[in-house]
Amino acid sequence: MPAQIVVLGGGIIGLSCAFEAARRGMKVTLVEPGRSGGQASGAAAGMLAPFSENTEQPDSFFQLCLSSLSRYPEWIAAVEELSGMPTEYIQSGSINVFMHEADLLPIESRLQWQNNWGAKAELVDAARLRKLEPMLSASAIAGVYTPGECHVYAPKLVAALEEACRTLGVVILDHAGFIEEISSLAGGGAAIRTQALDHPVFADRLVVCAGAWAGSYERWFGLSIPVHPIRGQICSFDHGPDEVRHMVFSSQAYWVGKRNGRLVCGASEDVAGFDTTVTDRGIDRLIRSSSRVFPFLQARDTKHRWAGLRPATRDGLPLIGHVEGNPAVIMASGHYRNGILLSPITASIVADLLEEKVTALPIQSFAPGRFTAAVNIARS
Numbered sequence: 001m002p003a004q005i006v007v008l009g010g011g012i013i014g015l016s017c018a019f020e021a022a023r024r025g026m027k028v029t030l031v032e033p034g035r036s037g038g039q040a041s042g043a044a045a046g047m048l049a050p051f052s053e054n055t056e057q058p059d060s061f062f063q064l065c066l067s068s069l070s071r072y073p074e075w076i077a078a079v080e081e082l083s084g085m086p087t088e089y090i091q092s093g094s095i096n097v098f099m100h101e102a103d104l105l106p107i108e109s110r111l112q113w114q115n116n117w118g119a120k121a122e123l124v125d126a127a128r129l130r131k132l133e134p135m136l137s138a139s140a141i142a143g144v145y146t147p148g149e150c151h152v153y154a155p156k157l158v159a160a161l162e163e164a165c166r167t168l169g170v171v172i173l174d175h176a177g178f179i180e181e182i183s184s185l186a187g188g189g190a191a192i193r194t195q196a197l198d199h200p201v202f203a204d205r206l207v208v209c210a211g212a213w214a215g216s217y218e219r220w221f222g223l224s225i226p227v228h229p230i231r232g233q234i235c236s237f238d239h240g241p242d243e244v245r246h247m248v249f250s251s252q253a254y255w256v257g258k259r260n261g262r263l264v265c266g267a268s269e270d271v272a273g274f275d276t277t278v279t280d281r282g283i284d285r286l287i288r289s290s291s292r293v294f295p296f297l298q299a300r301d302t303k304h305r306w307a308g309l310r311p312a313t314r315d316g317l318p319l320i321g322h323v324e325g326n327p328a329v330i331m332a333s334g335h336y337r338n339g340i341l342l343s344p345i346t347a348s349i350v351a352d353l354l355e356e357k358v359t360a361l362p363i364q365s366f367a368p369g370r371f372t373a374a375v376n377i378a379r380s
C-alpha cells in the first residue's frame, strides 16, 4: 500500500476518493486551491438518476452509473455515521413526463432494456400520472415512472464528506492556491508546490480530481486532457410539502423538491469559459419550462439562482485510471453531468488502483490516455 496519497481537488470526486482511501487505511492529504465543495459539486441538483440520464443503451457508462447508485445506501450510511451530518438522501423515484405522442415512440425499447437492468420502470397514462403528481400540467399525456431513482442535497453531502474525511484523519489543505509545480522525486513520488502553501506537499501517489480544471495538468503529464467547463445555471422556487413528490424530468428541464422547502429547477447548458455568472437568458428558459410543466409555478418568483461548471470531456465519459507512463498518477476527472451519482464508484475504483487490486468494474472506456492516442494517430 502506498505511504502517502495526495488528492488534488476538493469537489465531490476528490473528497470521495480521499474518504474511500482513508477508510481503507491509507494516509491521505487533500489539496484544494479554493474552498472544498465550492465549485460544481456545491451547485449540483443532487440527482442520482442512471436510468433517466441514460435512455439509449446499457453501455459501459450506464453500467458505471448503475453500479454507483447501488452503492449509495452503504456510502451514505458510512458518511453520515462518520460525520454526524445529514445528507438528505431521499428515495423519491422519478417521472419523465411527455407532452407529445411522438415522444412515446422510443419508450418501449427503453423500458425493455432498462427493466432488464432492474429499473422496475413503467409507462403510466395521464390519469395515473395525475395521481402520482397532482400538480402536473394537463398537457402531460404520459410518463415513465422509475421508482428506484433518488437524490441527495449535494452541498450537505459535500460538507458531510469533508467532515467524515477529517474524522478519518485526512489532512485537508483548503485555500492552497493553484498548483505551481509538480516535480518528480529521485526515489519515486512527487513534490507539489502551490501558490499559497509555504511548504511543498510530498506524495507517493497523486490522484487528480480537478473537475473542469483538469486540462491544466496536460503540461505536467504530457497527456491530452480535453476537459471543458460547461456552465449549468439553476434556480429554486418556494415549495409546499408534497407539491412535487418525485424528481420530474421533461425534455427541457428537471425539478427536485428538497427538505428545506425549495424546489430546485435545472439546468441550462452553455459554454462560457470559467465564468459562473447567472444570466437572465439562462434562467428565463427554466422559468418558461416550469410554467409549462407545473402551471402553479407561474405565480412564483425564483428564490435563488446559481451556476456551476460541469467538467465535460470530448466523448462525454469521465477520465478514471492511471496516467500512462506515470504509474504514480491516477486521474478521476471529467464527470460532466453525473459526478454526484458517480462519486462512490469512482472512489472505489481509485482505491482499488491505489491498492493495486482488480477494479470493481472494467475501466478501459474511461482510460485517461484515450485522447492522447487519438492525437498521435492523427499526427502519424
Ligand SMILES: Cc1cc2nc3c(=O)[nH]c(=O)nc-3n(C[C@H](O)[C@H](O)[C@H](O)COP(=O)(O)OP(=O)(O)OC[C@H]3O[C@@H](n4cnc5c(N)ncnc54)[C@H](O)[C@@H]3O)c2cc1C
Pocket: 008, 009, 010, 011, 012, 013, 014, 031, 032, 033, 034, 035, 036, 037, 038, 039, 040, 041, 042, 043, 044, 045, 046, 047, 048, 178, 179, 209, 210, 211, 212, 213, 216, 231, 232, 233, 234, 266, 267, 307, 308, 309, 310, 311, 332, 333, 334, 335, 336, 337, 338, 339, 340, 341, 342
Ligand atoms: C447546475 C449543475 C447541476 C448538476 N446536477 C447534477 C446532478 O443532479 N447529479 C449529478 O450526479 N451531477 C450533477 N451535476 C454534475 C456534478 O456537479 C459534477 O459532475 C461534479 O460536481 C464534478 O465533481 P468534481 O469534484 O470533479 O468537480 P468540482 O466540484 O468542480 O471540484 C473540482 C475542484 O478542483 C479544484 N481545482 C481547480 N483547479 C485545480 C487544480 N489545478 N488542481 C487541483 N484542483 C483544482 C476546484 O477548486 C474544485 O474545488 C451538476 C452540475 C451542475 C453545474
